[in-house]
Amino acid sequence: MSFSGWGLVYRSQWNREKTEGAFISIVDSQGNSRYETLNYLQMHYFLRQQLKTQPLAALGLCLIGTFLLAGAFAPWISPSNPSAIDLPHRLAAPSAMHWLGADELGRDIFSRLIYGARLSLTVAFSVVACSLVLGTTIGGIAGLYGGVLDMMLNVLVMNAFLSLPGILLAISFVAFLGPGLINLILALSIGGWVGYARLVRAQVLAVREREFVEAARALGASDLRIFFRHILPNIVQPLIVQSAIGMAGAVLAEATLSFLGLGVPPPTPSWGAMLNDARSHLFDAPHLVIFPALAVMFCVLAFNFIGDALRDYLDPRTRMSVGL
Amino acid sequence: MAALLEINRLTMRFSATEVVHDLSLAIEERTTLGLVGESGSGKSVTALAITRLLDHRAQMTGAIRYAGQDLLSLDSEAMRRLRGKEIAMVFQEPMTALNPVMPIGEQIAEAVRVHHPEQSRKAVRDAVIEAMHAVALPEPARRYNDYPHQFSGGQRQRILIAMAIVNRPRLLIADEPTTALDVTVQRQILELLADLKERFGLTMLFISHDLAVVSQVSDRVAVMRRGLLLEEASRAAIFRTPMHAYTRALLGAAPTMETPLDSPLATLDFRGDDARIPLREMADGHWARVAETV
Numbered sequence: 001m002s003f004s005g006w007g008l009v010y011r012s013q014w015n016r017e018k019t020e021g022a023f024i025s026i027v028d029s030q031g032n033s034r035y036e037t038l039n040y041l042q043m044h045y046f047l048r049q050q051l052k053t054q055p056l057a058a059l060g061l062c063l064i065g066t067f068l069l070a071g072a073f074a075p076w077i078s079p080s081n082p083s084a085i086d087l088p089h090r091l092a093a094p095s096a097m098h099w100l101g102a103d104e105l106g107r108d109i110f111s112r113l114i115y116g117a118r119l120s121l122t123v124a125f126s127v128v129a130c131s132l133v134l135g136t137t138i139g140g141i142a143g144l145y146g147g148v149l150d151m152m153l154n155v156l157v158m159n160a161f162l163s164l165p166g167i168l169l170a171i172s173f174v175a176f177l178g179p180g181l182i183n184l185i186l187a188l189s190i191g192g193w194v195g196y197a198r199l200v201r202a203q204v205l206a207v208r209e210r211e212f213v214e215a216a217r218a219l220g221a222s223d224l225r226i227f228f229r230h231i232l233p234n235i236v237q238p239l240i241v242q243s244a245i246g247m248a249g250a251v252l253a254e255a256t257l258s259f260l261g262l263g264v265p266p267p268t269p270s271w272g273a274m275l276n277d278a279r280s281h282l283f284d285a286p287h288l289v290i291f292p293a294l295a296v297m298f299c300v301l302a303f304n305f306i307g308d309a310l311r312d313y314l315d316p317r318t319r320m321s322v323g324l
Numbered sequence: 325m326a327a328l329l330e331i332n333r334l335t336m337r338f339s340a341t342e343v344v345h346d347l348s349l350a351i352e353e354r355t356t357l358g359l360v361g362e363s364g365s366g367k368s369v370t371a372l373a374i375t376r377l378l379d380h381r382a383q384m385t386g387a388i389r390y391a392g393q394d395l396l397s398l399d400s401e402a403m404r405r406l407r408g409k410e411i412a413m414v415f416q417e418p419m420t421a422l423n424p425v426m427p428i429g430e431q432i433a434e435a436v437r438v439h440h441p442e443q444s445r446k447a448v449r450d451a452v453i454e455a456m457h458a459v460a461l462p463e464p465a466r467r468y469n470d471y472p473h474q475f476s477g478g479q480r481q482r483i484l485i486a487m488a489i490v491n492r493p494r495l496l497i498a499d500e501p502t503t504a505l506d507v508t509v510q511r512q513i514l515e516l517l518a519d520l521k522e523r524f525g526l527t528m529l530f531i532s533h534d535l536a537v538v539s540q541v542s543d544r545v546a547v548m549r550r551g552l553l554l555e556e557a558s559r560a561a562i563f564r565t566p567m568h569a570y571t572r573a574l575l576g577a578a579p580t581m582e583t584p585l586d587s588p589l590a591t592l593d594f595r596g597d598d599a600r601i602p603l604r605e606m607a608d609g610h611w612a613r614v615a616e617t618v
Contacts (some may be wrong), residue, residue: 147380211420218375218415219435219487220408229434233425 054312060305063298071118078111083267091285101287103277109288112269113295119270120299123185124250128243130189135196136239140227142197143204154201158194166191167256174262181264188253192246199242203235210234237314244307248300255296271296327389328353328527329374329495334386336366336373336551343369345551347386348603351495351544356521356528358542358559360535360574366551367531368416371499374529375411376403390495409439412488416500418480422472428483429468432456435490455490458523459483459516478509482516489520496521497529502537514540535574539563547571552598557610567612 070077079099086106094101100109142153161169170187177183207213208231216230257263258272266273271292278288327350336344344366351357361367372378374388376395388395390411395403407413412435415421423431432452436443443451449468456464459482472480481501488496498517502510518541521528532538538545539559546556547570555568566572601613 211415211417212423214377215413215415215421215484215487216423216434217377218407218413220404220406220438221434222404222438225434225438230423230426234423 054309056305057309060302060309063302064306067117067121067299067302070114071121074114074118078108078114080108080111082107082111082115082269084108091281091288093285094287100291101285103274103288104281104285109274109291112274113271113291115269116271116274116292116295117299119181119264119268120251120254120296123181123188123254124247124303126185127188127192127250127253128246130185131192131196131246132239132243134189134193135198136200136232138193139197139200140204140231143201144208144223144227144231146205150201153197158197158201161191161194164191167253170253170257171260171262174257179262179265184254184257184263187257187262188250191253192250195246196239196242199238200235203238204231207231207234241307241311241314244303244310248303248307251296251299251303326353327351328391329529330387330389331370331374332387332389334370334373334384334388336369336378336382336384338382343382343551344373347548347551347553349546349553349556351527351529353494353527354521354525355543356530356541358538358545359529359531359548360533360538360545361548362533364550365548367533367548368499370548371413371497371529371531374497375407375413376400405439408435408488408493409491410493411495411497412491412493414481414484414488414496414498414501417504418477418484419504421484422480424472427469427471428475429453429456429464429470431472432483432487432490435487439491451490452486455486456483458489458520459486461486477505478512481505481509481513485513485516485520489524489526492524494527495529496526497531499531500533501530503532503534510537517541536578547574549598552613553603553611554598555610555612556603557607557612561607561610565607565610567606567610567614569614571612 084107086102086108089098089102089106090104092098092102092106098108098110100113102108103112138153138157142150142158166188169191173187173190174183177186204227213226213230216226221229254263254270255272255275258270259276261273261276263270263272274292275289275296278285278292281288329349329351331347331349334344334347335342347366347370349357349359359367359370369378369382373382373384374390374395376398378384384396386396390406395406398406422428426434429449429452432455433448436448436451440448453464453468456467461467461479461482467474472483475483481504485501496517501517502513505513514537517528517530520526521541528541530538530541535545542559544556544558545562547554547562547568549570555562555566555571557567562571563575566575598613601615603611603613606612606614
């Protein structure tokens, strides 16, 4: 038997006085899983062990933490106003005054990156939240009720959305309704919810056959209650993983749309828009391209690292069965 | 005494397969009916039919009358309000019938909240702890927030029973509540059920494949096989004067003090086609599906 993964810690009810609390799932060599209770000290031990064996996850957490702090405290951190035009320093190379250089209007790139993080993360979290709500609702209905309703939702609606490339859907949506933060979030959610819906549907199909769901029904619980109180907590693990990876997709999609000029209109700084502005200066001022590109890359990587690590923590078997 | 539950000519089929054929049963208030049968005899689906948990999967004809109202023609919202409040169920597998990610106190509380959403947090908690007391779970207040995997099989079955009785139902359906437990724990659970029945005036439908278990809790016993009711009588009559050959075979399959030690254990080797034989009252309150000449 070996410890191979962290289990669900659904409520943080453990504390120093109480020895029983959080629990982990353990999978032995035969593939049987069971739960084991951990006390406070063991919890921290395992958390540290996991971070040691998963250095990429630790890196991802640090990066996202940095981006979050930068976004949240942008006005206090950024050395200058991201929109302040300083023509004498246009296309300036990195220096003490402009740490990462200045763009073609002399705006400070470092400040614009910090404000860009604010936009990227706002969009990423909002898109994932919207997609999650929409996907869980539709996937939950399809999985719980099955039958004709499932056919309609799964075969017709979900497959129709899946057959269209998400980014194309988003582009046409923004083209119709015009650019703006809300429209950007909606546009990306419209393509994003299907993945969650399929996941939720498949998970609900599996969980709803378990006996405790029948027991809840025998108690007189309504469908809504059964879904939210009994099924959802049992399928939350894959949803967390999918959400973390969905964040990476959303950051990338936001950059893409901004690059195409369909994001939040200027002067709001956005990594994608910065890349677009820098296109014509790729050779005479490469730092205009490199730094926003690095920001996008690190952000996407960080979310992917976290998503992968969460998958390992939450269900060690997934990787094996997928063959990774 | 009036029958609390009356099943009248119930026939159930899953697409082409008939699982229960023309079943009629009645349970009088405050008595226990033991329903015995092998796997596939239709005993569990009968239980699920009473609570209408099979709605979309099975076609049913006949009537199931509970306290005067026909459950089969009740709308699903009214049925939902009966479930867990008037008619409660105890499931077979204590390992799987509890939600692994919900503290057990919360799970018992679910039963209360579903039917009494107006009750305060404290009132619900008090009711739950009282139910945990009633099923003799040790230290209810301390273990309220523990998860199912922190309990033993017998304790989990007690939790399931607490979930069933917390609303003081009138009818308790126990579907093989002791099958997954070892014999010592089985005995404790049976004693608990008998005790609860006395205390709360429960009417009980007790389903089991084990005639010995049924004999410990039931006032009347019904024997089913392949969807057919073969014999129904008071407990004493079933054990003293079994009329149907299958019942006799069932009784004979259990070793007694007189069974010679070196003889092999009896197996049930019974083949019979009873569908054509009508159920008749052979003695006072003793119904059996046997040929005229007995």
